[in-house]
Amino acid sequence: MSSRMTIDQALQHPWITEFQQLPDRPLSGVVFNRLKRFTEMTKLHGIMLNVVAKYLPDDSIGQLREMFKTLDKGNKGTINADDLKEAVKQLGVSSSPEVVEGMLQRLDADNSGEIEYEEFLAAAVNKKELVTDHTLNHIFGAWVVGRQGGGG
Ligand SMILES: [Ca+2]
Numbered sequence: 001m002s003s004r005m006t007i008d009q010a011l012q013h014p015w016i017t018e019f020q021q022l023p024d025r026p027l028s029g030v031v032f033n034r035l036k037r038f039t040e041m042t043k044l045h046g047i048m049l050n051v052v053a054k055y056l057p058d059d060s061i062g063q064l065r066e067m068f069k070t071l072d073k074g075n076k077g078t079i080n081a082d083d084l085k086e087a088v089k090q091l092g093v094s095s096s097p098e099v100v101e102g103m104l105q106r107l108d109a110d111n112s113g114e115i116e117y118e119e120f121l122a123a124a125v126n127k128k129e130l131v132t133d134h135t136l137n138h139i140f141g142a143w144v145v146g147r148q149g150g151g152g
C-alpha cells in the first residue's frame with residue numbers, strides 16, 4: 001500500500017482545512033479542489049460556466065475577487081502559470097508542474113495563455129451558487145427582454 005496521498009485525499013485532510021483559514025495562503029484547498037474539478041468537466045460545460053460567471057452577483061464572489069488579487073502577482077490583471085504554481089506550492093499540495101500546466105490550459109477559455117478574472121471565477125465559484133434564481137433571472141430576463149424588443 002502506498003502511503004502517498006492523492007490530491008483529493010490531501011484536500012480532505014484536516015490540516016488543509018486548517019490552512020485554508022490562513023490569510024497568507026493565496027489559494028484555499030476548497031477553491032483548488034474546484035479548479036481541479038473544473039478541468040475534469042467537458043469543454044461545453046466549461047464554456048457554459050464562463051457565460052454564467054459574468055452574471056454572478058458581487059456578494060457571492062467578493063472573497064474570490066480578493067483571492068484572484070492575491071494570486072495575481074504584480075497586479076497584471078491575470079494569473080499566469082508561475083502564479084498558479086506558486087499558489088499550489090504554498091497550499092502544500094504535492095502536484096506536478098504538468099498538472100498545474102494542464103489546469104491553466106483548461107481554465108484559459110480564450111487561449112490567451114493566462115487566466116483572466118472571469119475565467120478564474122467560472123472555475124472557482126461554488127457551482128451550487130451558480131444556478132440560483134438571481135443568476136437565472138439575469139440570464140433569461142435579459143434574453144426575454146431582448147426577444148420582446150425591450151417593450152413592456
Ligand atoms: Ca485567458
